Amino acid sequence: MKTRILGLVALAAVIGAAINGLFLVPPDLNQGDAQRIMYVHVASAWLAYASFGVTALAGIGYLVSRDLRFDAVALAGAEVGVMFTAFAIWGGMMWGRPVWGVYWQWEDPRLTTTALLLALYVGYLLLRRLTDDPSRRAARAAVVGLIAAVDIPIVHFSVIWWRGLHQGPTIGDPSKLLHPSAPLLFVMALLAMLGAFTLVWTYLMIRRYQLARMEWRLEDAARRDRVSAARRAASASAPLRAAQPEEPAR
Amino acid sequence: MNDLRRGLSVALAIARKDGISELRGRQAAGSTIFFAALVLLLFGFALGPDSRRLAEAAPGLLWLAIVFGGLLTVARLHQLEADDGALEQLALYPVDRRAIYAGKALAGAAAMMVLGGLLLPVVAILYAIPIGAAWLPLLVAVALGAIGFAAVGTAYAGLTVRMRAREVMLPLLLLPIVAPLLLAAVKATTAALGGDPLGELGSWLQLLLAFDVIMLIVGAGTYGFLLEE
Amino acid sequence: MMDAGFVIAAYGVILAGIALYAALLVRRLRIAREALLRNNPVDEVR
Numbered sequence: 001m002k003t004r005i006l007g008l009v010a011l012a013a014v015i016g017a018a019i020n021g022l023f024l025v026p027p028d029l030n031q032g033d034a035q036r037i038m039y040v041h042v043a044s045a046w047l048a049y050a051s052f053g054v055t056a057l058a059g060i061g062y063l064v065s066r067d068l069r070f071d072a073v074a075l076a077g078a079e080v081g082v083m084f085t086a087f088a089i090w091g092g093m094m095w096g097r098p099v100w101g102v103y104w105q106w107e108d109p110r111l112t113t114t115a116l117l118l119a120l121y122v123g124y125l126l127l128r129r130l131t132d133d134p135s136r137r138a139a140r141a142a143v144v145g146l147i148a149a150v151d152i153p154i155v156h157f158s159v160i161w162w163r164g165l166h167q168g169p170t171i172g173d174p175s176k177l178l179h180p181s182a183p184l185l186f187v188m189a190l191l192a193m194l195g196a197f198t199l200v201w202t203y204l205m206i207r208r209y210q211l212a213r214m215e216w217r218l219e220d221a222a223r224r225d226r227v228s229a230a231r232r233a234a235s236a237s238a239p240l241r242a243a244q245p246e247e248p249a250r
Numbered sequence: 251m252n253d254l255r256r257g258l259s260v261a262l263a264i265a266r267k268d269g270i271s272e273l274r275g276r277q278a279a280g281s282t283i284f285f286a287a288l289v290l291l292l293f294g295f296a297l298g299p300d301s302r303r304l305a306e307a308a309p310g311l312l313w314l315a316i317v318f319g320g321l322l323t324v325a326r327l328h329q330l331e332a333d334d335g336a337l338e339q340l341a342l343y344p345v346d347r348r349a350i351y352a353g354k355a356l357a358g359a360a361a362m363m364v365l366g367g368l369l370l371p372v373v374a375i376l377y378a379i380p381i382g383a384a385w386l387p388l389l390v391a392v393a394l395g396a397i398g399f400a401a402v403g404t405a406y407a408g409l410t411v412r413m414r415a416r417e418v419m420l421p422l423l424l425l426p427i428v429a430p431l432l433l434a435a436v437k438a439t440t441a442a443l444g445g446d447p448l449g450e451l452g453s454w455l456q457l458l459l460a461f462d463v464i465m466l467i468v469g470a471g472t473y474g475f476l477l478e479e
Numbered sequence: 480m481m482d483a484g485f486v487i488a489a490y491g492v493i494l495a496g497i498a499l500y501a502a503l504l505v506r507r508l509r510i511a512r513e514a515l516l517r518n519n520p521v522d523e524v525r
Contacts, residue, residue, distance in 0.1 A: 007501070014497070018490060033482045037489040044493065063475055083500055087493045094489035098482040119426040127423065130414050140409050143472040144423060147402060150468050151427045154461055158430040161453065162437070200497055207504045214511040221518055 007203045013196035017189075025189045034098040035186070039193040041091030044084045045114060046194060047201045049152075051081025052117065054205075055124070056149030059142030068216070071138035074145060075128065076208035080201060082121040088114050109159040116155050120148040134216065257349035264353025265360070268327055272361055278326065283365055286319035287372050294376055301378055308377040309439035312369060313432055316395065319365045321421050324358050324403035328411040337411070340477065347474030351404060355469065358400035358407075366392035379443060387442035387451060394458035395435040401465035402427050408476045434458050 021039040028035035055077035061070035092111050093103045105111060124144050131137035272279040293311045298304055304311075331337045340350060370388060374381050381388065406424045410416040438454035441447075 014494065018494060022486070022490060033486050036486050040490060040493050063472075080500075083496065087496060090492055091489050094485045098485050116426050116429055123419075123423045123426065127413075127419065130419065139475045139478075143405065143409060143475060146472060147405065147427060147465075147468055150464060151430070154430045154457075154464065158433050158457055161457070162433055200501075204497075204501060204504065207501070207508060211504060211508050211511060214508070214515055218511060218514055218518070 003203065003206050010199035010203045013199050017192040017196040020192055021189050025185055031099050034095055037091055037095040039190050041088060041095055042190060043193040043197040044087035044091055047197055048081055048084040048088050048117060051077045051084060052149055055081060055145045059145040062138050063142045068134060068138060072209050072212040074141060075212050076205050078121055078124050079208055080204045082125060085114060085118045085121055089118060107163045109156055109163065112159050113152065113156045117152060124148065257346045260345050260349040261352035261356060264350060265356040268354065268357035269360060271330065279361060282319050282322045283368055286315040286365060286369055289315045289318055290372055290376055304377045305379060308373055308379050309436045309443065312373045312439065313435050315369055316366050317428065317432060320362050320399045320403060321424065323361045324400065324407040325420055327354055327358055328407045332411045347477060348470040351470050351473035355400045355404040358404050359397045362396035362400055363393055366396055384442040388439060390455060391435055391438040391442060394455060394462055395431060398431045398458060398462040398465055399428055401462060401469050405469040405473055408473060431461050
Protein backbone atom coordinates (compact mmCIF):
# COMPACT_ATOMS: atom_id res chain seq x y z
CA MET A 1 0.00 0.00 0.00
CA LYS A 2 2.75 2.38 0.94
CA THR A 3 4.59 1.41 -2.18
CA ARG A 4 1.59 2.20 -4.28
CA ILE A 5 1.44 5.66 -2.80
CA LEU A 6 5.14 6.06 -3.51
CA GLY A 7 4.46 5.06 -7.09
CA LEU A 8 1.76 7.67 -7.50
CA VAL A 9 3.88 10.38 -5.91
CA ALA A 10 6.75 9.42 -8.20
CA LEU A 11 4.47 9.60 -11.20
CA ALA A 12 3.30 13.06 -10.26
CA ALA A 13 6.85 14.19 -9.62
CA VAL A 14 8.05 12.97 -13.00
CA ILE A 15 5.21 14.65 -14.80
CA GLY A 16 5.89 17.86 -12.95
CA ALA A 17 9.62 17.78 -13.55
CA ALA A 18 9.09 16.96 -17.22
CA ILE A 19 6.68 19.84 -17.72
CA ASN A 20 9.18 22.08 -15.98
CA GLY A 21 12.07 20.90 -18.07
CA LEU A 22 10.20 20.98 -21.35
CA PHE A 23 8.15 24.14 -21.08
CA LEU A 24 8.80 26.25 -18.03
CA VAL A 25 12.58 26.49 -18.03
CA PRO A 26 14.05 28.80 -20.69
CA PRO A 27 16.32 27.39 -23.39
CA ASP A 28 20.08 27.71 -23.14
CA LEU A 29 21.84 30.57 -24.88
CA ASN A 30 24.29 28.29 -26.67
CA GLN A 31 22.62 24.92 -26.89
CA GLY A 32 19.05 26.06 -27.34
CA ASP A 33 16.31 23.59 -26.59
CA ALA A 34 18.75 20.69 -26.65
CA GLN A 35 19.74 21.76 -23.16
CA ARG A 36 16.44 20.35 -21.91
CA ILE A 37 17.65 16.86 -22.70
CA MET A 38 20.36 17.28 -20.11
CA TYR A 39 17.85 17.06 -17.30
CA VAL A 40 16.72 13.54 -18.17
CA HIS A 41 20.16 12.49 -19.40
CA VAL A 42 22.04 13.46 -16.26
CA ALA A 43 19.31 12.17 -13.96
CA SER A 44 19.31 8.82 -15.78
CA ALA A 45 23.08 8.57 -15.59
CA TRP A 46 23.08 9.41 -11.90
CA LEU A 47 20.64 6.60 -11.15
CA ALA A 48 22.39 4.19 -13.47
CA TYR A 49 25.60 4.56 -11.48
CA ALA A 50 23.75 4.48 -8.17
CA SER A 51 22.05 1.23 -9.18
CA PHE A 52 25.39 -0.24 -10.03
CA GLY A 53 26.69 0.67 -6.63
CA VAL A 54 23.69 -0.97 -5.01
CA THR A 55 24.24 -4.15 -7.02
CA ALA A 56 27.90 -4.30 -6.06
CA LEU A 57 27.25 -3.66 -2.37
CA ALA A 58 24.37 -6.13 -2.27
CA GLY A 59 26.67 -8.68 -3.86
CA ILE A 60 29.19 -8.19 -1.10
CA GLY A 61 26.34 -8.50 1.36
CA TYR A 62 25.44 -11.86 -0.12
CA LEU A 63 29.00 -13.17 -0.10
CA VAL A 64 29.34 -12.25 3.53
CA SER A 65 25.95 -13.44 4.77
CA ARG A 66 24.74 -15.96 2.16
CA ASP A 67 21.32 -14.38 2.56
CA LEU A 68 19.55 -14.53 -0.78
CA ARG A 69 17.62 -11.36 -0.01
CA PHE A 70 20.82 -9.49 -0.79
CA ASP A 71 20.89 -11.23 -4.13
CA ALA A 72 17.34 -10.07 -4.81
CA VAL A 73 18.45 -6.51 -4.18
CA ALA A 74 21.42 -7.01 -6.47
CA LEU A 75 19.19 -8.31 -9.24
CA ALA A 76 16.80 -5.40 -8.86
CA GLY A 77 19.67 -2.96 -9.01
CA ALA A 78 21.04 -4.54 -12.16
CA GLU A 79 17.77 -4.63 -14.04
CA VAL A 80 16.65 -1.16 -13.08
CA GLY A 81 20.19 0.00 -13.65
CA VAL A 82 20.48 -1.38 -17.16
CA MET A 83 17.31 0.48 -18.04
CA PHE A 84 18.59 3.81 -16.73
CA THR A 85 21.93 3.19 -18.40
CA ALA A 86 20.22 2.71 -21.73
CA PHE A 87 18.26 5.91 -21.11
CA ALA A 88 21.43 7.79 -20.27
CA ILE A 89 23.07 6.69 -23.49
CA TRP A 90 19.97 7.46 -25.50
CA GLY A 91 19.73 10.90 -23.94
CA GLY A 92 23.40 11.49 -24.54
CA MET A 93 23.01 10.62 -28.20
CA MET A 94 19.90 12.76 -28.64
CA TRP A 95 21.78 15.65 -27.07
CA GLY A 96 24.96 15.01 -28.99
CA ARG A 97 23.43 15.11 -32.44
CA PRO A 98 22.13 18.70 -32.31
CA VAL A 99 24.98 20.03 -30.19
CA TRP A 100 28.05 18.21 -31.49
CA GLY A 101 26.66 17.27 -34.86
CA VAL A 102 27.33 13.61 -34.17
CA TYR A 103 25.56 10.93 -32.17
CA TRP A 104 28.76 9.64 -30.63
CA GLN A 105 32.02 11.12 -29.35
CA TRP A 106 34.85 8.89 -28.20
CA GLU A 107 36.41 11.70 -26.27
CA ASP A 108 33.49 12.26 -23.97
CA PRO A 109 34.39 10.19 -20.92
CA ARG A 110 30.83 10.04 -19.68
CA LEU A 111 29.42 8.60 -22.87
CA THR A 112 32.10 5.96 -23.32
CA THR A 113 32.10 4.99 -19.66
CA THR A 114 28.33 4.67 -19.71
CA ALA A 115 28.48 2.51 -22.82
CA LEU A 116 30.87 0.21 -21.03
CA LEU A 117 28.55 0.26 -18.03
CA LEU A 118 25.79 -1.03 -20.29
CA ALA A 119 28.02 -3.83 -21.55
CA LEU A 120 28.90 -4.79 -17.98
CA TYR A 121 25.27 -4.82 -16.82
CA VAL A 122 24.10 -6.85 -19.79
CA GLY A 123 26.85 -9.37 -19.12
CA TYR A 124 25.79 -9.53 -15.50
CA LEU A 125 22.17 -10.21 -16.38
CA LEU A 126 23.12 -12.83 -18.96
CA LEU A 127 25.32 -14.56 -16.42
CA ARG A 128 22.37 -14.75 -14.05
CA ARG A 129 20.11 -16.10 -16.73
CA LEU A 130 22.55 -18.90 -17.58
CA THR A 131 22.91 -20.13 -14.01
CA ASP A 132 20.05 -22.08 -12.52
CA ASP A 133 21.18 -22.92 -9.01
CA PRO A 134 20.21 -19.97 -6.79
CA SER A 135 23.24 -19.91 -4.52
CA ARG A 136 25.68 -20.45 -7.36
CA ARG A 137 23.95 -17.74 -9.34
CA ALA A 138 24.12 -15.35 -6.43
CA ALA A 139 27.82 -16.02 -5.82
CA ARG A 140 28.82 -15.65 -9.45
CA ALA A 141 26.74 -12.53 -9.85
CA ALA A 142 28.24 -11.02 -6.72
CA VAL A 143 31.79 -11.54 -7.99
CA VAL A 144 31.00 -10.07 -11.39
CA GLY A 145 29.12 -7.14 -9.88
CA LEU A 146 32.02 -6.36 -7.61
CA ILE A 147 34.73 -6.59 -10.25
CA ALA A 148 32.68 -4.50 -12.65
CA ALA A 149 32.05 -1.83 -10.01
CA VAL A 150 35.75 -1.64 -9.26
CA ASP A 151 36.47 -1.34 -12.96
CA ILE A 152 34.20 1.63 -13.64
CA PRO A 153 36.31 4.33 -11.95
CA ILE A 154 39.39 2.96 -13.71
CA VAL A 155 37.59 3.25 -17.04
CA HIS A 156 36.49 6.78 -16.26
CA PHE A 157 39.96 8.02 -15.43
CA SER A 158 41.62 6.26 -18.30
CA VAL A 159 39.21 7.79 -20.80
CA ILE A 160 39.81 11.25 -19.35
CA TRP A 161 43.55 10.77 -19.75
CA TRP A 162 42.93 9.36 -23.19
CA ARG A 163 41.36 12.62 -24.23
CA GLY A 164 44.57 14.22 -23.02
CA LEU A 165 45.67 16.99 -25.30
CA HIS A 166 42.66 16.78 -27.55
CA GLN A 167 40.39 19.73 -27.15
CA GLY A 168 37.18 18.73 -25.50
CA PRO A 169 33.99 19.56 -27.34
CA THR A 170 33.92 23.34 -27.58
CA ILE A 171 30.29 24.01 -26.92
CA GLY A 172 28.25 21.95 -24.65
CA ASP A 173 30.26 20.09 -22.18
CA PRO A 174 27.54 18.19 -20.35
CA SER A 175 29.20 18.90 -17.03
CA LYS A 176 28.52 22.59 -17.48
CA LEU A 177 25.25 22.03 -15.68
CA LEU A 178 27.05 21.04 -12.53
CA HIS A 179 29.32 24.03 -12.59
CA PRO A 180 28.89 26.58 -9.82
CA SER A 181 28.33 29.23 -12.44
CA ALA A 182 25.38 27.49 -14.09
CA PRO A 183 22.14 29.46 -14.12
CA LEU A 184 20.02 28.73 -11.09
CA LEU A 185 16.92 27.83 -13.07
CA PHE A 186 18.80 25.11 -14.91
CA VAL A 187 20.23 23.68 -11.73
CA MET A 188 16.79 23.66 -10.14
CA ALA A 189 15.33 21.91 -13.18
CA LEU A 190 18.02 19.27 -12.98
CA LEU A 191 17.51 18.76 -9.26
CA ALA A 192 13.78 18.47 -9.75
CA MET A 193 14.23 15.81 -12.39
CA LEU A 194 16.81 14.06 -10.26
CA GLY A 195 14.44 14.01 -7.31
CA ALA A 196 11.58 12.71 -9.41
CA PHE A 197 13.72 10.01 -10.98
CA THR A 198 15.01 8.97 -7.57
CA LEU A 199 11.43 8.46 -6.40
CA VAL A 200 10.74 6.41 -9.51
CA TRP A 201 13.91 4.42 -8.96
CA THR A 202 12.98 3.64 -5.37
CA TYR A 203 9.54 2.48 -6.44
CA LEU A 204 10.92 0.29 -9.21
CA MET A 205 13.57 -1.19 -6.94
CA ILE A 206 11.01 -2.15 -4.33
CA ARG A 207 8.72 -3.73 -6.89
CA ARG A 208 11.54 -5.60 -8.62
CA TYR A 209 12.78 -6.88 -5.27
CA GLN A 210 9.31 -8.11 -4.34
CA LEU A 211 8.97 -9.76 -7.71
CA ALA A 212 12.31 -11.52 -7.38
CA ARG A 213 11.42 -12.91 -3.98
CA MET A 214 8.05 -14.17 -5.19
CA GLU A 215 9.39 -15.70 -8.35
CA TRP A 216 12.12 -17.46 -6.43
CA ARG A 217 9.60 -18.93 -4.05
CA LEU A 218 7.70 -20.22 -7.05
CA GLU A 219 10.95 -21.59 -8.51
CA ASP A 220 11.74 -23.38 -5.26
CA ALA A 221 8.26 -24.86 -5.11
CA ALA A 222 8.51 -26.06 -8.70
CA ARG A 223 11.89 -27.58 -8.03
CA ARG A 224 10.64 -29.40 -4.95
CA ASP A 225 7.69 -30.72 -6.94
CA ARG A 226 9.98 -32.00 -9.66
CA VAL A 227 12.22 -33.75 -7.13
CA SER A 228 9.37 -35.45 -5.30
CA ALA A 229 7.71 -36.44 -8.57
CA ALA A 230 10.94 -38.05 -9.72
CA ARG A 231 11.25 -39.87 -6.41
CA ARG A 232 7.71 -41.14 -6.62
CA ALA A 233 8.29 -42.39 -10.15
CA ALA A 234 11.44 -44.17 -9.08
CA SER A 235 9.86 -45.89 -6.10
CA ALA A 236 6.71 -46.76 -8.07
CA SER A 237 8.66 -48.77 -10.62
CA ALA A 238 10.82 -50.56 -8.05
CA PRO A 239 8.29 -53.11 -6.75
CA LEU A 240 7.37 -53.92 -10.36
CA ARG A 241 10.96 -54.69 -11.18
CA ALA A 242 11.32 -56.85 -8.12
CA ALA A 243 8.24 -58.86 -9.06
CA GLN A 244 9.46 -59.71 -12.55
CA PRO A 245 11.09 -63.14 -12.78
CA GLU A 246 14.80 -63.15 -13.43
CA GLU A 247 15.83 -64.10 -16.87
CA PRO A 248 17.22 -67.61 -16.78
CA ALA A 249 20.91 -67.50 -17.53
CA ARG A 250 21.89 -69.28 -20.65
CA MET B 251 54.23 -15.97 8.61
CA ASN B 252 53.95 -19.69 8.29
CA ASP B 253 50.66 -19.33 6.49
CA LEU B 254 52.24 -16.93 4.05
CA ARG B 255 55.07 -19.31 3.30
CA ARG B 256 52.66 -22.21 2.85
CA GLY B 257 50.46 -20.12 0.63
CA LEU B 258 53.42 -19.10 -1.48
CA SER B 259 54.60 -22.65 -1.92
CA VAL B 260 51.11 -23.76 -2.92
CA ALA B 261 50.88 -20.94 -5.42
CA LEU B 262 54.25 -21.76 -6.91
CA ALA B 263 53.42 -25.43 -7.06
CA ILE B 264 50.23 -24.73 -8.97
CA ALA B 265 51.97 -22.31 -11.28
CA ARG B 266 54.70 -24.85 -11.93
CA LYS B 267 52.17 -27.56 -12.66
CA ASP B 268 50.34 -25.36 -15.12
CA GLY B 269 53.59 -24.21 -16.64
CA ILE B 270 54.74 -27.76 -17.22
CA SER B 271 51.40 -28.66 -18.81
CA GLU B 272 51.75 -25.67 -21.10
CA LEU B 273 55.27 -26.60 -22.12
CA ARG B 274 54.42 -30.24 -22.73
CA GLY B 275 52.25 -28.97 -25.53
CA ARG B 276 49.25 -31.04 -24.62
CA GLN B 277 47.65 -27.79 -23.64
CA ALA B 278 47.81 -26.33 -27.09
CA ALA B 279 49.79 -23.34 -25.92
CA GLY B 280 51.63 -23.26 -29.20
CA SER B 281 48.38 -23.22 -31.12
CA THR B 282 47.31 -20.14 -29.21
CA ILE B 283 50.48 -18.30 -30.11
CA PHE B 284 50.05 -19.29 -33.71
CA PHE B 285 46.43 -18.16 -33.60
CA ALA B 286 47.43 -14.73 -32.28
CA ALA B 287 50.01 -14.36 -35.04
CA LEU B 288 47.36 -15.36 -37.53
CA VAL B 289 45.10 -12.64 -36.17
CA LEU B 290 47.86 -10.13 -36.80
CA LEU B 291 48.18 -11.41 -40.33
CA LEU B 292 44.46 -11.13 -40.88
CA PHE B 293 44.45 -7.58 -39.62
CA GLY B 294 46.91 -6.85 -42.39
CA PHE B 295 44.38 -8.04 -44.93
CA ALA B 296 41.58 -6.16 -43.24
CA LEU B 297 43.33 -2.82 -42.89
CA GLY B 298 46.06 -2.88 -45.49
CA PRO B 299 47.74 -2.51 -47.85
CA ASP B 300 48.60 1.08 -46.92
CA SER B 301 51.65 0.51 -44.76
CA ARG B 302 51.38 3.88 -43.06
CA ARG B 303 47.88 3.08 -41.84
CA LEU B 304 49.03 -0.30 -40.59
CA ALA B 305 51.99 1.23 -38.81
CA GLU B 306 49.72 3.67 -37.04
CA ALA B 307 47.31 0.93 -36.07
CA ALA B 308 50.04 -1.49 -35.05
CA PRO B 309 49.95 -0.94 -31.27
CA GLY B 310 46.18 -1.45 -31.18
CA LEU B 311 46.37 -4.52 -33.38
CA LEU B 312 49.16 -6.01 -31.29
CA TRP B 313 47.14 -5.68 -28.13
CA LEU B 314 43.98 -7.02 -29.70
CA ALA B 315 45.93 -10.10 -30.72
CA ILE B 316 47.30 -10.42 -27.18
CA VAL B 317 43.79 -10.08 -25.76
CA PHE B 318 42.36 -12.75 -28.07
CA GLY B 319 45.24 -15.06 -27.26
CA GLY B 320 44.78 -14.25 -23.60
CA LEU B 321 41.14 -15.27 -23.67
CA LEU B 322 42.13 -18.69 -24.96
CA THR B 323 44.97 -18.94 -22.47
CA VAL B 324 43.04 -18.25 -19.26
CA ALA B 325 40.20 -20.46 -20.40
CA ARG B 326 42.61 -23.26 -21.16
CA LEU B 327 44.27 -23.07 -17.75
CA HIS B 328 40.98 -23.92 -16.10
CA GLN B 329 39.57 -26.20 -18.73
CA LEU B 330 41.84 -29.18 -18.27
CA GLU B 331 41.17 -29.42 -14.56
CA ALA B 332 37.47 -28.95 -15.07
CA ASP B 333 37.40 -31.77 -17.60
CA ASP B 334 39.21 -34.12 -15.26
CA GLY B 335 37.07 -33.22 -12.31
CA ALA B 336 40.16 -31.89 -10.60
CA LEU B 337 38.58 -28.57 -9.75
CA GLU B 338 36.34 -30.19 -7.17
CA GLN B 339 39.42 -31.84 -5.68
CA LEU B 340 41.18 -28.52 -5.59
CA ALA B 341 38.26 -26.96 -3.82
CA LEU B 342 38.42 -29.62 -1.12
CA TYR B 343 42.04 -28.95 -0.21
CA PRO B 344 42.37 -27.12 3.10
CA VAL B 345 44.52 -24.45 1.54
CA ASP B 346 44.05 -20.71 1.23
CA ARG B 347 41.99 -19.98 -1.87
CA ARG B 348 44.13 -16.96 -2.55
CA ALA B 349 47.13 -19.21 -3.01
CA ILE B 350 45.30 -21.25 -5.64
CA TYR B 351 44.28 -18.04 -7.37
CA ALA B 352 47.81 -16.68 -7.20
CA GLY B 353 49.24 -19.82 -8.75
CA LYS B 354 46.79 -19.85 -11.62
CA ALA B 355 47.12 -16.13 -12.23
CA LEU B 356 50.89 -16.44 -12.21
CA ALA B 357 50.75 -19.19 -14.79
CA GLY B 358 48.37 -17.17 -16.92
CA ALA B 359 50.51 -14.05 -16.69
CA ALA B 360 53.63 -15.96 -17.61
CA ALA B 361 51.94 -17.57 -20.59
CA MET B 362 50.70 -14.21 -21.80
CA MET B 363 54.09 -12.60 -21.35
CA VAL B 364 55.54 -15.26 -23.59
CA LEU B 365 52.74 -14.68 -26.05
CA GLY B 366 53.26 -10.92 -26.06
CA GLY B 367 57.00 -11.20 -26.29
CA LEU B 368 56.75 -13.50 -29.29
CA LEU B 369 54.24 -11.25 -31.03
CA LEU B 370 56.52 -8.21 -30.84
CA PRO B 371 58.83 -9.36 -33.63
CA VAL B 372 55.79 -10.46 -35.65
CA VAL B 373 54.34 -6.97 -35.41
CA ALA B 374 57.72 -5.45 -36.16
CA ILE B 375 57.95 -7.41 -39.37
CA LEU B 376 54.36 -7.36 -40.59
CA TYR B 377 53.75 -3.68 -39.94
CA ALA B 378 57.27 -2.42 -40.50
CA ILE B 379 57.68 -1.02 -37.00
CA PRO B 380 61.28 -0.40 -35.96
CA ILE B 381 61.50 -1.43 -32.32
CA GLY B 382 65.10 -0.56 -31.61
CA ALA B 383 65.63 1.11 -28.28
CA ALA B 384 61.99 0.80 -27.32
CA TRP B 385 62.27 -2.90 -26.53
CA LEU B 386 62.58 -2.34 -22.79
CA PRO B 387 59.50 -0.17 -22.21
CA LEU B 388 57.65 -2.42 -24.63
CA LEU B 389 58.47 -5.49 -22.60
CA VAL B 390 57.43 -3.68 -19.43
CA ALA B 391 54.11 -2.77 -21.04
CA VAL B 392 53.61 -6.37 -22.16
CA ALA B 393 54.42 -7.63 -18.69
CA LEU B 394 52.05 -5.24 -16.94
CA GLY B 395 49.31 -5.90 -19.46
CA ALA B 396 49.75 -9.64 -19.12
CA ILE B 397 49.55 -9.48 -15.33
CA GLY B 398 46.40 -7.35 -15.42
CA PHE B 399 44.65 -9.53 -17.95
CA ALA B 400 45.59 -12.70 -16.12
CA ALA B 401 44.44 -11.19 -12.82
CA VAL B 402 40.85 -10.69 -13.96
CA GLY B 403 40.94 -13.43 -16.55
CA THR B 404 41.80 -16.11 -14.02
CA ALA B 405 38.88 -15.13 -11.83
CA TYR B 406 36.42 -15.01 -14.72
CA ALA B 407 37.76 -18.21 -16.22
CA GLY B 408 37.18 -19.94 -12.91
CA LEU B 409 33.69 -18.48 -12.89
CA THR B 410 32.69 -19.52 -16.39
CA VAL B 411 34.49 -22.84 -16.74
CA ARG B 412 31.48 -24.87 -15.69
CA MET B 413 28.83 -22.72 -17.25
CA ARG B 414 26.58 -23.23 -20.18
CA ALA B 415 27.75 -21.18 -23.15
CA ARG B 416 31.10 -20.64 -21.46
CA GLU B 417 32.91 -19.99 -24.76
CA VAL B 418 30.93 -16.82 -25.23
CA MET B 419 30.44 -15.89 -21.59
CA LEU B 420 34.13 -15.55 -20.83
CA PRO B 421 34.84 -12.96 -23.54
CA LEU B 422 31.49 -11.29 -22.96
CA LEU B 423 32.26 -10.72 -19.29
CA LEU B 424 35.98 -10.13 -19.58
CA LEU B 425 36.33 -7.79 -22.54
CA PRO B 426 34.48 -4.79 -21.06
CA ILE B 427 36.53 -5.14 -17.89
CA VAL B 428 39.85 -5.01 -19.72
CA ALA B 429 38.88 -2.00 -21.84
CA PRO B 430 40.97 0.38 -19.70
CA LEU B 431 43.84 -2.10 -19.74
CA LEU B 432 43.69 -2.22 -23.51
CA LEU B 433 43.51 1.54 -23.75
CA ALA B 434 46.46 2.10 -21.45
CA ALA B 435 48.59 -0.65 -22.96
CA VAL B 436 48.08 0.66 -26.48
CA LYS B 437 48.85 4.21 -25.39
CA ALA B 438 51.99 3.04 -23.61
CA THR B 439 53.07 1.01 -26.63
CA THR B 440 52.47 3.93 -28.98
CA ALA B 441 54.40 6.25 -26.71
CA ALA B 442 57.29 3.82 -26.40
CA LEU B 443 57.54 3.25 -30.14
CA GLY B 444 57.45 6.94 -30.86
CA GLY B 445 60.17 7.82 -28.38
CA ASP B 446 57.63 9.17 -25.89
CA PRO B 447 57.43 12.73 -27.25
CA LEU B 448 54.81 13.82 -24.72
CA GLY B 449 56.34 12.13 -21.72
CA GLU B 450 53.19 10.18 -21.10
CA LEU B 451 54.70 6.69 -21.08
CA GLY B 452 55.18 6.76 -17.32
CA SER B 453 51.58 7.72 -16.65
CA TRP B 454 50.21 4.94 -18.79
CA LEU B 455 52.47 2.36 -17.21
CA GLN B 456 51.33 3.56 -13.81
CA LEU B 457 47.72 3.16 -14.85
CA LEU B 458 48.50 -0.39 -15.93
CA LEU B 459 50.18 -1.06 -12.63
CA ALA B 460 47.20 0.33 -10.71
CA PHE B 461 44.87 -1.88 -12.73
CA ASP B 462 47.05 -4.89 -11.99
CA VAL B 463 47.18 -4.28 -8.26
CA ILE B 464 43.46 -3.60 -7.94
CA MET B 465 42.43 -6.63 -9.96
CA LEU B 466 44.86 -8.93 -8.19
CA ILE B 467 43.42 -7.90 -4.86
CA VAL B 468 39.81 -8.27 -5.97
CA GLY B 469 40.53 -11.49 -7.83
CA ALA B 470 42.24 -13.05 -4.85
CA GLY B 471 39.43 -11.97 -2.57
CA THR B 472 36.64 -13.41 -4.68
CA TYR B 473 38.18 -16.54 -6.20
CA GLY B 474 37.36 -18.62 -3.16
CA PHE B 475 33.66 -17.99 -3.57
CA LEU B 476 33.85 -19.27 -7.13
CA LEU B 477 35.56 -22.52 -6.21
CA GLU B 478 33.05 -23.37 -3.55
CA GLU B 479 30.29 -24.19 -5.93
CA MET C 480 13.31 24.92 -33.16
CA MET C 481 15.00 22.21 -35.16
CA ASP C 482 16.08 20.49 -32.02
CA ALA C 483 12.53 19.85 -30.89
CA GLY C 484 12.56 16.45 -32.52
CA PHE C 485 15.56 15.32 -30.50
CA VAL C 486 14.09 16.69 -27.28
CA ILE C 487 10.83 14.88 -27.87
CA ALA C 488 12.66 11.70 -28.82
CA ALA C 489 14.74 11.90 -25.65
CA TYR C 490 11.90 12.58 -23.23
CA GLY C 491 9.47 10.35 -25.06
CA VAL C 492 11.58 7.22 -25.06
CA ILE C 493 12.77 7.69 -21.50
CA LEU C 494 9.42 8.43 -19.93
CA ALA C 495 7.63 5.80 -21.98
CA GLY C 496 10.33 3.31 -21.07
CA ILE C 497 9.87 3.96 -17.37
CA ALA C 498 6.12 3.61 -17.70
CA LEU C 499 6.42 0.37 -19.67
CA TYR C 500 8.84 -1.17 -17.21
CA ALA C 501 6.66 -0.21 -14.26
CA ALA C 502 3.60 -1.67 -15.95
CA LEU C 503 5.50 -4.86 -16.74
CA LEU C 504 6.60 -5.21 -13.13
CA VAL C 505 3.12 -4.68 -11.80
CA ARG C 506 1.76 -7.27 -14.20
CA ARG C 507 4.38 -9.87 -13.33
CA LEU C 508 3.79 -9.21 -9.64
CA ARG C 509 0.11 -9.86 -10.05
CA ILE C 510 0.77 -13.13 -11.90
CA ALA C 511 3.27 -14.27 -9.29
CA ARG C 512 0.95 -13.36 -6.45
CA GLU C 513 -1.86 -15.38 -7.96
CA ALA C 514 0.42 -18.35 -8.57
CA LEU C 515 1.65 -18.27 -4.99
CA LEU C 516 -1.86 -18.07 -3.63
CA ARG C 517 -2.85 -21.05 -5.76
CA ASN C 518 0.00 -23.11 -4.32
CA ASN C 519 -0.45 -22.04 -0.74
CA PRO C 520 -3.93 -20.74 -0.07
CA VAL C 521 -3.15 -20.16 3.59
CA ASP C 522 0.15 -18.31 3.08
CA GLU C 523 0.15 -14.58 3.36
CA VAL C 524 1.93 -13.22 0.34
CA ARG C 525 4.07 -10.17 0.83
